[in-house]
Amino acid sequence: CRPDAAGLRQWEETRGAANYAPLPVVLASGEGCWLRDVNGARYLDLMSAYSAVSFGHAQPRLVATLSAQAARLAVTSRAYSNDRLPLFLKRLTDITGYARALPVNTGLEAVETAIKAARKWGHKVKGIADGRAEIIACHGNFHGRSTTIVGFSSEAQYRDGFGPFAPGFRLIPYGDAAALDAAITPHTAAFLVEPIQGEGGIIIPPDGYLAACADICRRHDVLLIADEVQTGLGRTGYLLASEHDGVRADGVILGKALGGGLLPVSAFLADERVMQVFTPGDHGSTFGGNALSAAVAAEALELLGDLRLVEHSAELGRRLLARLAAIAAGTPLIRAVRGRGLFAGIEVDAALTDARALAEALLKRGVLTKDTHGTVLRIAPPLTISAEELDWGLDRIAEVFADAGK
Numbered sequence: 441c442r443p444d445a446a447g448l449r450q451w452e453e454t455r456g457a458a459n460y461a462p463l464p465v466v467l468a469s470g471e472g473c474w475l476r477d478v479n480g481a482r483y484l485d486l487m488s489a490y491s492a493v494s495f496g497h498a499q500p501r502l503v504a505t506l507s508a509q510a511a512r513l514a515v516t517s518r519a520y521s522n523d524r525l526p527l528f529l530k531r532l533t534d535i536t537g538y539a540r541a542l543p544v545n546t547g548l549e550a551v552e553t554a555i556k557a558a559r560k561w562g563h564k565v566k567g568i569a570d571g572r573a574e575i576i577a578c579h580g581n582f583h584g585r586s587t588t589i590v591g592f593s594s595e596a597q598y599r600d601g602f603g604p605f606a607p608g609f610r611l612i613p614y615g616d617a618a619a620l621d622a623a624i625t626p627h628t629a630a631f632l633v634e635p636i637q638g639e640g641g642i643i644i645p646p647d648g649y650l651a652a653c654a655d656i657c658r659r660h661d662v663l664l665i666a667d668e669v670q671t672g673l674g675r676t677g678y679l680l681a682s683e684h685d686g687v688r689a690d691g692v693i694l695g696k697a698l699g700g701g702l703l704p705v706s707a708f709l710a711d712e713r714v715m716q717v718f719t720p721g722d723h724g725s726t727f728g729g730n731a732l733s734a735a736v737a738a739e740a741l742e743l744l745g746d747l748r749l750v751e752h753s754a755e756l757g758r759r760l761l762a763r764l765a766a767i768a769a770g771t772p773l774i775r776a777v778r779g780r781g782l783f784a785g786i787e788v789d790a791a792l793t794d795a796r797a798l799a800e801a802l803l804k805r806g807v808l809t810k811d812t813h814g815t816v817l818r819i820a821p822p823l824t825i826s827a828e829e830l831d832w833g834l835d836r837i838a839e840v841f842a843d844a845g846k
């Protein structure tokens with residue numbers, strides 16, 4: 441006999457560490473943009489696991505690649521090469537235009553890789569004394585949960601009790617290029633920035649911000665590193681969100697969607713002038729670039745082009761923003777809607793409503809979303825979503841705001 445959702449949740453609550461507060465649903469299967477819970481109820485996925493499921497659930501080509509590769513060869517460690525890695529690296533560097541890629545697994549690992557690359561570049565190339573290289577990041581950032589990374593978070597919840605933290609990071613306001621110019625010192629090796637802050641609440645900086653930062657970095661010989669873990673691979677209607685500002689960062693961090701929604705796959709991308717700082721034995725990971733991940737990620741990169749998902753994201757993104765603006769115009773509960781491509785946030789008026797309660801109301805209507813900090817409801821569906829599916833979800837969102845406003 442199969443336990444029901446409440447039974448399974450209770451089991452999770454009593455046996456799991458209490459480090460998450462999931463919405464009250466237990467999911468059991470998925471196909472495309474739709475998920476089913478353990479009771480068979482259907483939900484439209486407007487979250488796509490924080491952009492990790494850009495290709496939809498159980499995408500047939502990715503599942504076929506995964507299972508064929510799993511039966512053939514999965515993990516060898518990087519003590520040896522495998523025959524799937526070259527194609528993955530070729531596609532990843534071809535599509536992004538960077539000379540080299542260093543594959544790891546989760547987003548935070550790729551961020552750590554970028555930090556190490558920047559520090560070593562600062563020392564070896566820029567001549568900063570070893571151990572003195574400094575990295576500038578932004579208030580409201582989210583780059584992962586390692587102790588080094590939470591050490592420069594501005595969110596008390598991510599930091600409290602987890603210190604001591606690594607030195608060498610400084611925070612400046614997001615969206616303010618003059619603040620970057622003022623903060624750079626001779627010890628600055630890199631500026632680490634999200635082209636749009638995702639976890640921060642879908643915060644879009646002013647047009648031209650990233651371009652101005654790129655100029656400042658160039659002038660001071662500081663690396664511009666774009667964390668595109670959430671915004672990359674078509675999410676914002678561009679292959680990389682940095683392209684919106686015409687910027688080619690010195691280093692790019694990708695993750696989430698890179699694994700096709702099936703595996704954790706991430707990478708740090710840069711040209712030779714940065715990547716040459718790594719020498720054999722410096723840095724690595726048992727699973728980084730494993731044959732299974734490489735096969736799936738290579739297929740995912742091909743699928744991105746075959747399905748024209750970047751273009752689709754830009755096109756449907758316009759529809760999404762227009763409809764969200766219309767919903768916002770009809771209710772005092774919404775303070776602002778922000779978005780680019782299929783990456784949007786609805787900021788609610790915290791005095792009038794609560795985004796978590798709205799996410800729960802949407803769940804009851806068969807739509808999965810997620811709140812950020814209780815004030816922003818995020819909308820980031822699989823990039824494969826159709827206009828009809830998106831409209832269906834937006835109709836439910838309109839209903840929930842109409843109900844909440846009563």
Ligand code: PMP
Pocket residue numbers: 490546547548549551582583584585634638639667668669670671695696
């Ligand atoms: N960078 C950004 C911009 C992210 O949004 C995230 C995850 N939300 C990460 C890094 C960390 O990725 P992971 O959870 O895979 O470590």
